[in-house]
Amino acid sequence: MALLDILEFPDPRLRTKAKDVKEVNNSIRKLVDNMLETMYEAPGIGLAATQVNVHQRVVVIDVSEEKDQPLVLINPTYQIIGGEQEYDEGCLSVPGYYETVIRAEKIQLNAIDRDGNAFEMQCDELLAICVQHEIDHLNGVLFVDHISKLKRERIKAKLVKAHKAELKKHR
Numbered sequence: 495m496a497l498l499d500i501l502e503f504p505d506p507r508l509r510t511k512a513k514d515v516k517e518v519n520n521s522i523r524k525l526v527d528n529m530l531e532t533m534y535e536a537p538g539i540g541l542a543a544t545q546v547n548v549h550q551r552v553v554v555i556d557v558s559e560e561k562d563q564p565l566v567l568i569n570p571t572y573q574i575i576g577g578e579q580e581y582d583e584g585c586l587s588v589p590g591y592y593e594t595v596i597r598a599e600k601i602q603l604n605a606i607d608r609d610g611n612a613f614e615m616q617c618d619e620l621l622a623i624c625v626q627h628e629i630d631h632l633n634g635v636l637f638v639d640h641i642s643k644l645k646r647e648r649i650k651a652k653l654v655k656a657h658k659a660e661l662k663k664h665r
């Protein structure tokens with residue numbers, strides 16, 4: 495397995511709309527395993543392939559305390575069942591920033607697992623938030639798109655400045 499580099503906002507590649515996976519083959523399984531390793535190492539509770547510059551509809555999630563319940567979502571879709579919840583979201587592609595986002599409380603998720611089997615499940619609480627956040631990534635959307643433009647531009651300016659300082663250090 496290997497750790498993958500995570501793209502950071504405002505990298506334009508994060509705006510790519512991912513394509514459906516045609517077949518769950520060994521190369522997709524290898525991507526899944528590397529994404530899981532990268533997510534646990536970060537550490538994070540979810541990672542979309544878009545964030546590692548692979549533009550296929552693959553997501554990994556683990557919202558468990560013990561970090562022992564990986565969930566693999568290939569070509570995931572969801573329908574809103576109802577309710578609203580707000581949560582201070584963060585993102586491995588927007589390191590160091592947390593902002594309140596309002597999302598659906600309960601959703602019906604459909605996806606394909608690592609073995610290529612279709613499944614469906616109802617999600618609520620943190621899992622529902624995470625699924626919505628990660629599927630956003632596959633569509634080129636970041637959590638900062640759900641907050642005010644002023645806040646988004648402020649975060650963008652700070653991250654651009656931080657990247658420049660980082661580049662200078664490595665020169």
Ligand code: NI
Pocket residue numbers: 584585586587627631
């Ligand atoms: Ni994210």
